[in-house]
Amino acid sequence: MLIRYVIYGLSGLLIEVFWTGFSSLIYGDLTLTGHTYLWMFFIYGLAIFLEPIHNKIRRENFVVRGFIWTVLIFSIEFLTGFLLDKMIGICPWDYKRSSKLTLYGYIRLDYFPAWFIVGLLFEKYHDFLIQKAQNLFR
Numbered sequence: 800m801l802i803r804y805v806i807y808g809l810s811g812l813l814i815e816v817f818w819t820g821f822s823s824l825i826y827g828d829l830t831l832t833g834h835t836y837l838w839m840f841f842i843y844g845l846a847i848f849l850e851p852i853h854n855k856i857r858r859e860n861f862v863v864r865g866f867i868w869t870v871l872i873f874s875i876e877f878l879t880g881f882l883l884d885k886m887i888g889i890c891p892w893d894y895k896r897s898s899k900l901t902l903y904g905y906i907r908l909d910y911f912p913a914w915f916i917v918g919l920l921f922e923k924y925h926d927f928l929i930q931k932a933q934n935l936f937r
Contacts, residue, residue: 852867
């Protein structure tokens with residue numbers, strides 16, 4: 800479980816750097832500068848606690864599953880943004896300046912499609928990690 804926590808944390812950091820790097824191109828930054836926050840390692844690692852949910856909903860239609868993932872991811876993003884804001888005085892990914900479709904700067908509602916897809920990809924990644932672990936211990 801600890802190994803998967805670390806894998807999820809590191810994978811999330813890598814994906815975020817690529818996401819922000821490619822997003823910078825939209826704003827004309829040809830250097831494709833990507834960034835993240837070390838806090839995100841711990842937040843992305845929380846995906847370990849989503850595995851049991853995946854096991855319970857895996858037989859549902861992909862639209863239902865994607866909606867569930869989006870709500871869960873928004874909830875985690877909002878909660879962790881709120882907690883960081885209270886603990887350190889700032890939410891590192893404050894969206895107030897980058898979008899009008901935000902809740903207190905903690906989540907961007909226009910990211911719904913992205914989180915929908917990420918949730919469905921998480922299912923494949925979870926299954927992949929479990930399969931690799933099973934093959935490793937055979």
